[in-house]
Amino acid sequence: MISIRQFSFLFSSSISHHIPVYKSVETEIVSVNLPSLTMRHIALLILLFFTVIISSCLAQVPVPLVDFQVAQPPPVPQGAQKCTIQLFQRAFGNSFGDPEVVEYTPPTSCGTPGSWAAVTLNFTVTSNGTQFDRLGIFTFQNVESNLMDFSVPVWRTSTPEPSAAGIIWTYVKDVTRFIPLFADSGRLILQLDNLLETGLNGIYSTTLEATFYASSASIPAALKSNLILPISAASDATNASADASVSPALSVELTLPTNAIGAYAELYASGNAQEEFWYTNVPNQFLDELPSGFAFGDGPFREVRLLIDGKVAGTAFPYPVVFTGGILPTAWRPITSYGALDLPTYVLDVTPFLPLLTDGKGHNFTLDVVSSEADGAINQNWFVSGLLQVVTAPTNSPTTGNMTVYMADNFPVSSSSASVRQNGDEIITVNASRKIHIESDVCSNNVCTKVVFDQSLEYSNVQSYLDDFNIENVLQISSGTVSSTHNGVVVLKDDFSFPFAVNITTINSTTFTTTFDHSYNRDLLPAPFILGSTIQERQIAGKWHEQVAAVLVTDSFSFLTGGFFTERSTGNTGNGTSNNTFSYKDTAGNTYSRTVAASLNVITLDRSSGSLAGEKMQPESPQAALQVKFAGARLPGGRTIGV
Ligand SMILES: *[C@@H]1O[C@H](CO)[C@@H](O)[C@H](O)[C@H]1NC(C)=O
Ligand SMILES: *[C@@H]1O[C@H](CO)[C@@H](O)[C@H](O)[C@H]1NC(C)=O
Ligand SMILES: *[C@@H]1O[C@H](CO)[C@@H](O)[C@H](O)[C@H]1NC(C)=O
Ligand SMILES: *[C@@H]1O[C@H](CO)[C@@H](O)[C@H](O)[C@H]1NC(C)=O
Ligand SMILES: *[C@@H]1O[C@H](CO)[C@@H](O)[C@H](O)[C@H]1NC(C)=O
Ligand SMILES: *[C@@H]1O[C@H](CO)[C@@H](O)[C@H](O)[C@H]1NC(C)=O
Ligand SMILES: *[C@@H]1O[C@H](CO)[C@@H](O)[C@H](O)[C@H]1NC(C)=O
Ligand SMILES: *[C@@H]1O[C@H](CO)[C@@H](O)[C@H](O)[C@H]1NC(C)=O
Ligand SMILES: *[C@@H]1O[C@H](CO)[C@@H](O)[C@H](O)[C@H]1NC(C)=O
Ligand SMILES: *[C@@H]1O[C@H](CO)[C@@H](O)[C@H](O)[C@H]1NC(C)=O
Numbered sequence: 001m002i003s004i005r006q007f008s009f010l011f012s013s014s015i016s017h018h019i020p021v022y023k024s025v026e027t028e029i030v031s032v033n034l035p036s037l038t039m040r041h042i043a044l045l046i047l048l049f050f051t052v053i054i055s056s057c058l059a060q061v062p063v064p065l066v067d068f069q070v071a072q073p074p075p076v077p078q079g080a081q082k083c084t085i086q087l088f089q090r091a092f093g094n095s096f097g098d099p100e101v102v103e104y105t106p107p108t109s110c111g112t113p114g115s116w117a118a119v120t121l122n123f124t125v126t127s128n129g130t131q132f133d134r135l136g137i138f139t140f141q142n143v144e145s146n147l148m149d150f151s152v153p154v155w156r157t158s159t160p161e162p163s164a165a166g167i168i169w170t171y172v173k174d175v176t177r178f179i180p181l182f183a184d185s186g187r188l189i190l191q192l193d194n195l196l197e198t199g200l201n202g203i204y205s206t207t208l209e210a211t212f213y214a215s216s217a218s219i220p221a222a223l224k225s226n227l228i229l230p231i232s233a234a235s236d237a238t239n240a241s242a243d244a245s246v247s248p249a250l251s252v253e254l255t256l257p258t259n260a261i262g263a264y265a266e267l268y269a270s271g272n273a274q275e276e277f278w279y280t281n282v283p284n285q286f287l288d289e290l291p292s293g294f295a296f297g298d299g300p301f302r303e304v305r306l307l308i309d310g311k312v313a314g315t316a317f318p319y320p321v322v323f324t325g326g327i328l329p330t331a332w333r334p335i336t337s338y339g340a341l342d343l344p345t346y347v348l349d350v351t352p353f354l355p356l357l358t359d360g361k362g363h364n365f366t367l368d369v370v371s372s373e374a375d376g377a378i379n380q381n382w383f384v385s386g387l388l389q390v391v392t393a394p395t396n397s398p399t400t401g402n403m404t405v406y407m408a409d410n411f412p413v414s415s416s417s418a419s420v421r422q423n424g425d426e427i428i429t430v431n432a433s434r435k436i437h438i439e440s441d442v443c444s445n446n447v448c449t450k451v452v453f454d455q456s457l458e459y460s461n462v463q464s465y466l467d468d469f470n471i472e473n474v475l476q477i478s479s480g481t482v483s484s485t486h487n488g489v490v491v492l493k494d495d496f497s498f499p500f501a502v503n504i505t506t507i508n509s510t511t512f513t514t515t516f517d518h519s520y521n522r523d524l525l526p527a528p529f530i531l532g533s534t535i536q537e538r539q540i541a542g543k544w545h546e547q548v549a550a551v552l553v554t555d556s557f558s559f560l561t562g563g564f565f566t567e568r569s570t571g572n573t574g575n576g577t578s579n580n581t582f583s584y585k586d587t588a589g590n591t592y593s594r595t596v597a598a599s600l601n602v603i604t605l606d607r608s609s610g611s612l613a614g615e616k617m618q619p620e621s622p623q624a625a626l627q628v629k630f631a632g633a634r635l636p637g638g639r640t641i642g643v
Helices: 037-057 174-184 284-289 351-357 544-550
Strands: 066-067 082-092 100-104 118-127 135-142 151-158 167-174 186-192 202-213 227-231 244-246 250-254 260-271 301-309 311-316 344-351 363-371 383-394 400-408 412-421 426-444 445-468 471-486 489-506 512-525 533-541 563-566 574-575 579-585 590-599 603-609
Touching: 066 118, 066 227, 082 100, 082 186, 082 471, 135 383, 151 167, 151 174, 151 227, 151 244, 151 260, 151 351, 151 383, 167 563, 174 227, 186 202, 186 311, 227 250, 244 603, 250 383, 260 301, 260 363, 284 426, 301 351, 301 426, 311 400, 311 426, 311 445, 351 400, 351 445, 363 383, 445 544, 445 563, 512 590
Parallel strands: 066 167
Antiparallel strands: 082 202, 100 186, 118 167, 118 202, 135 151, 135 186, 227 383, 244 383, 250 363, 260 344, 260 383, 301 311, 301 363, 400 426, 412 426, 426 445, 445 471, 471 489, 489 512, 512 533, 512 563, 533 579, 563 574, 579 590, 590 603
């Protein structure tokens, strides 16, 4: 059993021990059958009447706040027959080492299992009280597989932190690319390690539904791989989680079909504990120049590597996911940080390795995370896992060929520097870059395909410590291109740019302010049989926009430029805003865009458009601005404020 599930409570000494008590008010929902237009009018009037009454009572009624992450609705076919099944309902209280395990059988009412046009998962969760954000890891285990430990990660999520009055969220995840798994009976597992203790009473009450969209004469079945192999730590023998804690590394032995002609890796990686705010970590050579206990070492650069038989096969410069308890919890309610409910994954084409892997023998697949320190060292810990989507040839004859070009260093190129100004301000810069180029001839039945895999990644991080370390500003940009061609045709592509800026200002011993400005810009084709998409998302959080500020900022807060957070023995409070501009388009022609802003729990602007915009994904929250209490803020370097 992996015991490093300390996702959130390293700093639990700073949490509130005061749980406010809300008076419970009973409400009734009445469903009415409307026989005629006249009756409908009367009913509407009655409804209106009650709406007025209810809204005037809102201040007292604890209506759950609707939390959400900005994302496109899954691009499912319009007009397809749908079958929805509930996979489980489960309340996660003290759930460490106690995952939900569901024996799954594919439904047959929406066509032959596996012939579907799309599959989605709907994860709906409510929670009341005070609780930290927790990681949620969905994995799928094929029981018919001949592999002992066949646990494929299909979704990594996290939980928004609840409030006393309660929160609810729904995330609908497109899992169409996992149809090869859902087509067979198996085991679906959700590991959500929650902990109840003094000051932390929030239980996560969850429901998971799966919806299958039937294919038909006019709606084609989804394209899919022939086999999905796990790169995961899961083990029936030890009940280990699918996600391995690194460092040092996760290594698994995989045996590929001898007629494999395509293999596409998808990797999951997120920093935890001393690595949660990895982008604020300081190079070891400059750590002494900061106040002690202010920052963690090992520098801010991280690279997720996939090695096959000890050779680097491809890498990723990860997107910095901020969880809802991260730095300024008030910025992430009700709109979570981008990626918190659906952590981004990273894709690589490992087809060039097939000539080395189709010998019917086991091969060593390794996942690790390295820094730009001399030895690549990181702190504890990252959670990593992954999978391979494998395409096999229609023939049984073994795949042959040769790797003709291999250019990949073990580690990226990096440099770092620090400068101290006369006034004591300290500026630390870390840059890194990575180039990989691999070519192979991959041959099946004497027909060879020229496969070219190429990565060119860039990274820079500037940390500014100003005003006697009361101000910490971090500006990080990672960007790059990943591309793979088979006989000149692009089959995998990842053009990305992840600018990330966070400014943290300490006001006094109990209060700080923060602003975030981060973007997720990505043109992604994970494999030739998976829908490609282009996403542009910018999230500005914590910042007081002038319009909002004019209305809300009173004299006592007028000095604040960012959202703020105060920790006190009577409970932690604060303010935050979030402004999101999101656009999506995909290779099937679907489009979606949404601009949504929030301030103090209230949605101040919400506009969406595009072909996927139809149904409103998140109902508007009826809750007015409340003095809400939060679990403690987790800060870079393990710092704490307040009580
Ligand atoms: C998701 O599931 C919840 C609870 O099971 C349900 O109320 C909701 O309507 C579903 N949403 C969608 C978009 O399917
Ligand atoms: C939240 O509180 C409401 C009202 O007090 C209760 O009905 C609901 O079951 C609670 N939900 C959870 C997840 O505890
Ligand atoms: C693994 O979990 C199952 C189900 O909870 C349990 O029956 C079994 O004893 C566990 N195995 C180990 C080795 O802990
Ligand atoms: C697998 O590869 C990793 C990385 O090169 C290495 O550390 C590990 O010892 C290898 N495992 C086996 C079983 O060869
Ligand atoms: C791979 O390279 C070797 C040595 O150059 C050559 O003998 C062999 O024919 C090549 N195989 C294929 C399938 O191209
Ligand atoms: C990092 O890259 C920037 C932009 O190319 C450059 O100005 C700076 O000197 C580099 N810093 C280091 C430490 O390499
Ligand atoms: C954040 O920090 C950067 C770098 O020091 C600075 O240029 C920018 O003005 C700051 N932004 C805010 C909102 O304070
Ligand atoms: C810290 O600043 C906040 C905001 O001005 C104020 O409410 C609080 O009383 C201050 N606390 C201390 C200990 O000075
Ligand atoms: C959101 O941010 C954009 C700039 O990215 C700005 O133009 C707009 O006014 C902001 N909207 C709100 C409601 O704060
Ligand atoms: C947020 O700021 C507004 C304006 O200063 C203030 O009225 C409100 O009480 C603050 N909310 C919290 C939770 O402190």
